[in-house]
Amino acid sequence: EFKCLQKKYNKLEEKCKAAVRNYTQMTMSDPTFDFLLMKACKPMMQTFCTNIEGGNENDLMRCLVKHKNEQKMDFRCKAGIDHHQITSMKDEAFLSQQFRGKCSIEVNEHCVGKKTKAGVIQCLADLMLRDVLKKQNTIKESCRDELRFELLQRSESIDFDPSLAKACLNDIRRFCADRTPGNAQILDCLKENHNKVSAPCFARLRKREKLDVILPENDYSLMSKCAAVIQKYCSNENKQNVISCLRHNINQDVMPNVCRRILYHRLMVLNSGKNKSSREISDDT
Structure with a gap:
């Protein structure tokens, strides 16, 4: 099965790998070519994505990703979306055409030599973090929009960050089994x-x-588990000020305990960095 080959992508012989790469690159550029995914997700597209106009395949995939953890989502469709996302991280060739179009300058100037999509995303994330800390604009806004979507995806599952998953493999077994x-x-x-x-x-x-x-809008856990509070009290705030807004509303009854727990952790991280200069923090990236 082709999904099996995609799962074993990094272990394939080069000739087979090239064939899998070509097909996968096509499905990443246009997910409607992924017939198994489309078959599994057709009812979900009718439920969640009816406002997506024909031809906007990239928006269709984003819509499915956005809704994949909702209660009405079919488990087969969710599994297909997860597979699509995990596979996409394995090769730089699997960056979407939209991402390439909007971030080509940044990738070519700062991330040459990155062989995986995950590596490119991390490279640009480090660059965006330095931009914020040093009040620069190395990454243009259109690329930032693409990167925000990718980072929000990445923060939803450790499977979308292979380097972190590898570094923490034993810790996951020990603490998070x-x-x-x-x-x-x-x-x-x-x-x-x-x-x-x-x-x-x-x-x-x-x-x-x-x-x-520093960029809380890319924090899936915070943005999803505190969504009700953010919508009620922080919807008019600059996204970078979300944590501050939540802190000011921490005693509101509408704030779930899970949101409060996540917020406490983010505040702890934020406070631990207050004694560092922006240069010291940036040097860590």
Whole structure:
């Protein structure tokens, strides 16, 4: 089965790998060519994505990703979306045409040599973080929009960040064996245990935590589990000020305990970095 070959992509012989790459690249550019995904998700597209105009395949995939954790989502469609997302991280060739079009300058200037999509995303994330800290605009706004979507996706499952998953493999087994990858469960577990994890895991995790507090709109756990509070009290705030807004509303009855727990952790990370200069923080990226 082709999905099996995609799962084993990094272990394939080069000739087979090239064939899988060509087909996968086509489905990443236009997911309607992924017939199994389309078959599994057709009812869900009618439920969630009826407003997507024909020909906007990239928007269709984004719509499915956005709704994949909702209660009405069919488990077969969700599995197909997860597979699509995991596979996309395995090769730089799997970047969408839209992403390439809007981020080509940044990728060519700063991320040459990155062989995987995951590597390109991390490279640009580091660059965007430095931009914010140093008040620069190395990444143009159209590319930032694409990157925000990718980073929000990545923060939903550790499976979408292979380097973090590899660095934290033993820690996941030790601390998070009862959690599943999706809905940020394992990532939240690692963050809850960040003082106990191994040094390689901590180094990678620290970068993610820093990104969470400086660019909170890319933090899936915060944005999804605090959605009701954000919508009610923080909808008019600049997205970078979401954590501050939530802190001011931490005693509101509408705030769920899970949101409050996540917020406490983000505030702890934020406070731990207050004694560092922006240059020191940037040098860690």
